[in-house]
Amino acid sequence: MSRMLNVAAGQLGPITRNESRANVVKRMIELMREAKARGCRLVVFPEMALSTFFARWYMEDENELDSYFEASMPNKETQPLFDEAKRLGVGFYLGYAELAFEEGRKRRFNSSVLVDGRGQIVGKYRKVHMPGHIEYKPDRAVQHLEKRYFEPGDLGFPVFRSFEGIMGMCLCFDRRWPETYRVMGLQGVEMILVGYNTPAVNREAQEPNHLKMFHNHLTMQAGAYQNGTWVVASAKGGREDGFDMLGGSCIISPAGEIVAKSYTLEDELVSASCDLDLGKYIKDTIFNFNEYRQPEHYGLIVEQKGVVEPPHKSS
Numbered sequence: 321m322s323r324m325l326n327v328a329a330g331q332l333g334p335i336t337r338n339e340s341r342a343n344v345v346k347r348m349i350e351l352m353r354e355a356k357a358r359g360c361r362l363v364v365f366p367e368m369a370l371s372t373f374f375a376r377w378y379m380e381d382e383n384e385l386d387s388y389f390e391a392s393m394p395n396k397e398t399q400p401l402f403d404e405a406k407r408l409g410v411g412f413y414l415g416y417a418e419l420a421f422e423e424g425r426k427r428r429f430n431s432s433v434l435v436d437g438r439g440q441i442v443g444k445y446r447k448v449h450m451p452g453h454i455e456y457k458p459d460r461a462v463q464h465l466e467k468r469y470f471e472p473g474d475l476g477f478p479v480f481r482s483f484e485g486i487m488g489m490c491l492c493f494d495r496r497w498p499e500t501y502r503v504m505g506l507q508g509v510e511m512i513l514v515g516y517n518t519p520a521v522n523r524e525a526q527e528p529n530h531l532k533m534f535h536n537h538l539t540m541q542a543g544a545y546q547n548g549t550w551v552v553a554s555a556k557g558g559r560e561d562g563f564d565m566l567g568g569s570c571i572i573s574p575a576g577e578i579v580a581k582s583y584t585l586e587d588e589l590v591s592a593s594c595d596l597d598l599g600k601y602i603k604d605t606i607f608n609f610n611e612y613r614q615p616e617h618y619g620l621i622v623e624q625k626g627v628v629e630p631p632h633k634s635s
Contacts, residue, residue, distance in 0.1 A: 329364050330351040331589070411434070429447065510549055519564065
């Protein structure tokens with residue numbers, strides 16, 4: 321018997337630097353109510369969904385930086401979202417900046433939580449792959465200081481039994497790395513939830529703009545197919561504080577096909593009815609890990625970080 325899960329990507333349009341969390345939460349609640357009306361049981365919101373993408377600014381004032389972080393989840397500002405989830409019976413994935421006090425020190429993570437239809441947190445993830453740079457670069461019109469403001473996640477890539485399936489999470493840059501999907505694939509993941517904040521223009525390279533969206537979807541489609549899993553991806557879109565965000569929220573089947581996607585750069589709900597058993601034929605055939613994987617030959621993937629080229633032969 322098929323296990324059907326109606327799910328939605330709750331794309332958010334721009335969030336200005338001075339927009340309150342209360343207003344952002346109100347916008348998410350509206351999308352959650354629309355999801356309920358469509359028969360959805362789960363809504364995926366973007367990475368760092370409660371604020372503008374503050375990593376584009378250099379901040380020396382620690383109090384200013386901390387103002388973008390959440391010291392607890394839920395908290396006073398986000399509790400209405402949890403309350404509405406319980407009232408509607410609709411769960412959600414939420415990306416946020418996490419301020420933790422662990423190991424006797426203050427720690428900052430780019431995190432997400434999975435919340436069920438009872439308004440209860442069933443899992444947490446901390447972003448592993450951290451893009452950008454650490455030091456302020458005066459020659460850049462736009463900074464990308466994720467490496468400065470966050471430390472890499474320390475929870476790995478766990479999966480969680482919820483919504484009658486095996487659910488996994490990742491965030492933004494994680495989605496570009498095949499290891500992200502394979503680690504969860506080796507745990508039998510059936511649906512991966514992704515939130516991202518991606519600029520519409522690649523300022524690090526002379527990349528044609530049309531390739532930004534192509535590569536955005538390509539990496540997730542490949543990860544879905546190669547691991548026989550659904551991928552539900554929710555983006556920030558539009559012109560945010562003068563900077564264009566990519567958008568492109570989508571739902572991808574285990575066959576690698578995009579079955580639903582956004583058409584605007586504003587708040588928009590993208591939904592689909594997902595059969596959690598659909599990936600079984602892929603897991604049982606072409607990507608039958610137990611039958612075909614040869615891990616004894618993959619050691620280089622975890623033993624070596626950067627590229628080491630073979631030596632040149634002497635003439």
